[in-house]
Amino acid sequence: MFFAILVSVCTPAYAKENWEQSHPRRAEVNERLENEDQRIHQERKEGVISPAQATQLRSQDRQIRQEEHLMGEQNNGSLTHQEQKILNQQENKLGGEINSKENWEQSHPRRTEVNGRLENEDQRIYQERKEGTISPAQATQLRSQDRQIRQEERLMGEQNNGSLTQQEQKTLNQQENKLGKEIGR
Numbered sequence: 001m002f003f004a005i006l007v008s009v010c011t012p013a014y015a016k017e018n019w020e021q022s023h024p025r026r027a028e029v030n031e032r033l034e035n036e037d038q039r040i041h042q043e044r045k046e047g048v049i050s051p052a053q054a055t056q057l058r059s060q061d062r063q064i065r066q067e068e069h070l071m072g073e074q075n076n077g078s079l080t081h082q083e084q085k086i087l088n089q090q091e092n093k094l095g096g097e098i099n100s101k102e103n104w105e106q107s108h109p110r111r112t113e114v115n116g117r118l119e120n121e122d123q124r125i126y127q128e129r130k131e132g133t134i135s136p137a138q139a140t141q142l143r144s145q146d147r148q149i150r151q152e153e154r155l156m157g158e159q160n161n162g163s164l165t166q167q168e169q170k171t172l173n174q175q176e177n178k179l180g181k182e183i184g185r
């Protein structure tokens with residue numbers, strides 16, 4: 001008798017959980033989200049995107065996941081065709097942003113060089129803060145300078161159809177040299 005009560009109490013929740021996981025529209029949306037999360041991880045691991053870019057992309061991924069979860073809850077674990085379409089459009093946009101960062105990094109050597117140096121400086125700031133060589137306030141100030149250079153690089157790239165002129169690269173490198181000296185004090 002105890003077994004029968006346990007089965008009757010557990011079965012509805014178990015059945016709903018399995019149904020939600022196997023619902024085709026939700027499964028497709030969640031599979032795409034998982035794929036995009038893996039792509040972000042891989043691009044970050046390979047150094048194609050910066051930590052800040054990865055964080056921004058993961059934030060977008062989480063927002064889509066949260067929206068999918070809320071939509072599913074409102075429909076007893078299912079998604080309507082329209083909801084799936086909306087989520088797929090958001091995933092397409094996110095996937096395009098991952099691709100654009102990937103293509104942009106691979107096809108513009110001056111930007112790759114500048115961003116590689118910025119990434120190196122970001123790691124140096126982290127390491128020196130970890131070792132206690134610089135104070136939290138100094139690390140914050142150096143990271144602020146790093147972000148300003150990154151933002152300027154991004155704006156320059158946008159104005160030049162995704163590339164940097166030699167003069168822009170030189171200007172950014174001079175700013176990075178100054179930042180690098182401040183980190184090494």
